[in-house]
Amino acid sequence: METIPDMKILVPVKRVVDFNVKVRVKADGSGVDTASVKMSMNPFDEIAVEEAIRLKEAGKADEVIAVSVGPAQAMETIRTALAMGADRGILVRTDEAVEPLGVARVLKALAEKEGPGLVILGKQAIDGDNNQTGQMLAALLGWAQGTFASRVEIGDGEVTVTREIDGGLQTVRLKTPAIVTTDLRLNEPRYASLPNIMKAKKKPVEETTPEALGADISPRLRVVRTSEPAQRQAGIKLGSVPELVGKLKEAGVL
Amino acid sequence: MAILLIADHDNSTLSDATAKALTAAARIGGPVHVLVAGSGAQPVADAAAALAGVDKVLLADAPAYAHALAEPLAALIVSLAGGYDAILAPATTTGKNVLPRVAALLDTVQVSDVVAVHGPKSFERPIYAGNALQVVEVLSAKIVATIRTTAFEAAGQGGSAPVEAVAAADDPAVSSFVGQEVAASERPELTGARIVVSGGRALGSREKFDEFILPLADAFGGAAGASRAAVDSGYAPNDWQVGQTGKVVAPELYVAVGISGAIQHLAGMKDSKIIVAINKDEEAPIFQVADLGLVGDLFSVLPELTQAVAAARG
Ligand SMILES: Cc1cc2nc3c(=O)[nH]c(=O)nc-3n(C[C@H](O)[C@H](O)[C@H](O)COP(=O)(O)OP(=O)(O)OC[C@H]3O[C@@H](n4cnc5c(N)ncnc54)[C@H](O)[C@@H]3O)c2cc1C
Ligand SMILES: Nc1ncnc2c1ncn2[C@@H]1O[C@H](COP(=O)(O)O)[C@@H](O)[C@H]1O
Numbered sequence: 001m002e003t004i005p006d007m008k009i010l011v012p013v014k015r016v017v018d019f020n021v022k023v024r025v026k027a028d029g030s031g032v033d034t035a036s037v038k039m040s041m042n043p044f045d046e047i048a049v050e051e052a053i054r055l056k057e058a059g060k061a062d063e064v065i066a067v068s069v070g071p072a073q074a075m076e077t078i079r080t081a082l083a084m085g086a087d088r089g090i091l092v093r094t095d096e097a098v099e100p101l102g103v104a105r106v107l108k109a110l111a112e113k114e115g116p117g118l119v120i121l122g123k124q125a126i127d128g129d130n131n132q133t134g135q136m137l138a139a140l141l142g143w144a145q146g147t148f149a150s151r152v153e154i155g156d157g158e159v160t161v162t163r164e165i166d167g168g169l170q171t172v173r174l175k176t177p178a179i180v181t182t183d184l185r186l187n188e189p190r191y192a193s194l195p196n197i198m199k200a201k202k203k204p205v206e207e208t209t210p211e212a213l214g215a216d217i218s219p220r221l222r223v224v225r226t227s228e229p230a231q232r233q234a235g236i237k238l239g240s241v242p243e244l245v246g247k248l249k250e251a252g253v254l
Numbered sequence: 255m256a257i258l259l260i261a262d263h264d265n266s267t268l269s270d271a272t273a274k275a276l277t278a279a280a281r282i283g284g285p286v287h288v289l290v291a292g293s294g295a296q297p298v299a300d301a302a303a304a305l306a307g308v309d310k311v312l313l314a315d316a317p318a319y320a321h322a323l324a325e326p327l328a329a330l331i332v333s334l335a336g337g338y339d340a341i342l343a344p345a346t347t348t349g350k351n352v353l354p355r356v357a358a359l360l361d362t363v364q365v366s367d368v369v370a371v372h373g374p375k376s377f378e379r380p381i382y383a384g385n386a387l388q389v390v391e392v393l394s395a396k397i398v399a400t401i402r403t404t405a406f407e408a409a410g411q412g413g414s415a416p417v418e419a420v421a422a423a424d425d426p427a428v429s430s431f432v433g434q435e436v437a438a439s440e441r442p443e444l445t446g447a448r449i450v451v452s453g454g455r456a457l458g459s460r461e462k463f464d465e466f467i468l469p470l471a472d473a474f475g476g477a478a479g480a481s482r483a484a485v486d487s488g489y490a491p492n493d494w495q496v497g498q499t500g501k502v503v504a505p506e507l508y509v510a511v512g513i514s515g516a517i518q519h520l521a522g523m524k525d526s527k528i529i530v531a532i533n534k535d536e537e538a539p540i541f542q543v544a545d546l547g548l549v550g551d552l553f554s555v556l557p558e559l560t561q562a563v564a565a566a567r568g
Contacts, residue, residue: 017382019518022385022517023382023385023386025385025386032381032382032385032386044499099363100354100363100364101357101358101361101362101363104358123499124499126382126383126498126499127381127382128381129366129367129380129381129382129383129498130364130366131350131354131366132354132357132363132364132366133354134354135324135351135352135353135354135355135358136354136355136357136358137358138324138325138355139328139354139355139356139357139358139359140358142426142428143428144325144426144428144429145324145325145351145355145429147324147350147351148347148351150492160432163347164347164492164493165347165348165434165493166346166347166348166445166493166501167436167437167493168434168435168436168437168491168493169434169435169436169492170321170431170433170434170435171431171432171433171434172323172429172430172431172432173429173430173432174428174429175428175429178428183492183499184482184485184486184495184499185485185486185492219363219393220362220363220392220393220394221363221365221390221391221392221393222390222391222393223388223389223390224376224389224390224391225388225389226381226386226387226388226389227386227387227388227389228386228387229380229384229385229386229387232524232529232542232543234541234542234543234544235529235544235545235546235547236545236546236547237536237541237547237548237549238546238547238548240548241548241555241558241559241562242562244530244546244548244559245559245562245563245566247546248507248528248530248546248563248566249566251507251528253449253506253507253528254563254566254567
């Protein structure tokens with residue numbers, strides 16, 4: 001297999017509340033309590049890192065760069081990506097909550113600096129559930145986008161992406177450089193081995209800020225309030241199928 | 255507020271999702287124009303014109319729009335955006351793909367998955383798999399938002415809006431369509447179905463899923479859905495996944511079979527009117543949201559239930 005010379009892959013990774021945690025809304029409605037909960041890499045971003053590493057292992061890329069926009073602790077998320085096999089990291093430090101447009105502006109500045117052939121993002125960060133950043137980055141760069149990918153194939157100057165859409169699958173061919181966002185079925189991310197976790201500590205991580213990159217991260221939304229959704233009450237347990245059918249008839253659905 | 259609503263369609267039929275997003279548009283208030291971008295999509299434009307509350311339909315008919323590729327479609331929407339204060343689309347995979355691209359080109363952020371309209375620029379949306387609701391106010395001049403269709407009733411018929419042809423925009427020509435695999439089904443569409451029967455990991459194989467879940471769905475005249483575990487294991491197609499990162503449904507009746515009730519799954523079905531859970535583990539979290547629970551082995555419960563439902567519906 002032929003290595004595509006200088007094919008870098010940029011992988012944005014977000015530090016989010018772990019998917020197993022059921023978050024609580026703060027009593028004063030000012031937001032969600034994230035003070036002492038477990039944080040992890042956004043699961044879709046693990047899939048993105050895995051895909052980038054596999055492309056490198058297959059000789060289709062030669063460098064994988066993990067980027068995170070966030071507070072100092074986002075370094076842990078970058079280290080996780082490095083332990084999985086990314087080559088180096090970039091931490092764009094800010095303590096602000098950055099909206100998808102702001103993240104996309106930061107990533108645009110980095111893409112212009114690094115010149116990647118692909119940027120692989122998660123389709124959705126599971127905290128804000130926005131599903132926007134990849135599409136926005138594609139817009140700002142004027143690149144093609146292959147969102148919700150379940151299969152990615154690199155060709156010469158192009159990438160073929162199979163996408164999970166309502167009703168089935170769609171395959172598109174994109175000119176590179178291009179943006180890909182991952183869906184759940186793209187791959188199964190590896191666990192970092194202990195030796196690789198040790199090695200990751202020595203891999204280079206550059207630190208910068210949105211300001212240094214000239215990226216405007218000012219918000220376009222004001223959060224008015226955050227509230228707890230209505231809770232469902234547990235109902236009744238039934239002993240048999242005829243009882244269940246009886247209840248469904250009572251409820252008018254049968 | 256002049257509103258541009260992007261129609262969701264397959265060039266021949268207008269999806270119900272569009273009629274639901276139209277209701278959200280009406281809550282914002284102001285004239286609503288519907289953009290139908292497609293190829294050979296006149297029937298879709300006619301259907302949009304017949305929806306109550308539509309003031310005008312814009313039809314952009316060109317081969318470039320045949321498959322709703324994000325790059326040409328976003329360019330078209332941006333070329334029309336000058337005349338509008340808000341650009342909306344239903345939160346289908348097409349809307350989710352295209353609209354953030356439009357938002358970025360218009361220098362704004364998108365409000366994703368709107369479930370309530372509180373004011374012309376103020377919207378409510380779920381975050382953290384629906385474990386919190388957030389009200390946000392849009393600070394930029396233009397609003398770009400996707401609408402969660404389960405939160406709004408479909409607008410009715412009775413409109414007679416004019417259909418106006420609009421010119422195609424320059425195609426960025428960076429993407430092309432290769433192919434599509436869309437399974438035709440006799441069953442109702444998952445997100446609009448009145449009854450949904452979903453199966454989980456407990457089914458154990460595609461054969462068992464087909465043998466146990468589908469007959470129950472059919473006995474109800476409903477749609478079939480699945481948990482992520484069932485989809486990942488290949489028991490059901492990916493577009494059947496119900497949940498935070500799959501489809502959101504809110505039917506009159508949701509039957510969860512062999513599904514534990516992870517928060518990511520609940521995010522996609524907890525607004526259903528009646529939830530039935532069938533699970534052999536009486537401690538399964540799904541029972542905390544179920545109105546009617548049956549503790550038992552699905553492989554013995556389902557055949558009996560399927561027969562009883564078929565009998566009840568004659
Ligand atoms: C980023 C991310 C996104 C996700 N998005 C989604 C999503 O959109 N939708 C989604 O569903 N999940 C999603 N998940 C996965 C979710 O966390 C759970 O892993 C998944 O929902 C579990 O599926 P399940 O309930 O079928 O399987 P399990 O949790 O394994 O549950 C199987 C259940 O079947 C019961 N059972 C076993 N045998 C029988 C029997 N013979 N009869 C009756 N009952 C039986 C068991 O008691 C158990 O409760 C996501 C996860 C992540 C990390
Ligand atoms: N703060 C961030 N740092 C790095 N990557 C991010 C950040 N926010 C979002 N992303 C990337 O964008 C994807 C989609 O996020 P979102 O649009 O917020 O749902 C994520 O899966 C990440 O790949």
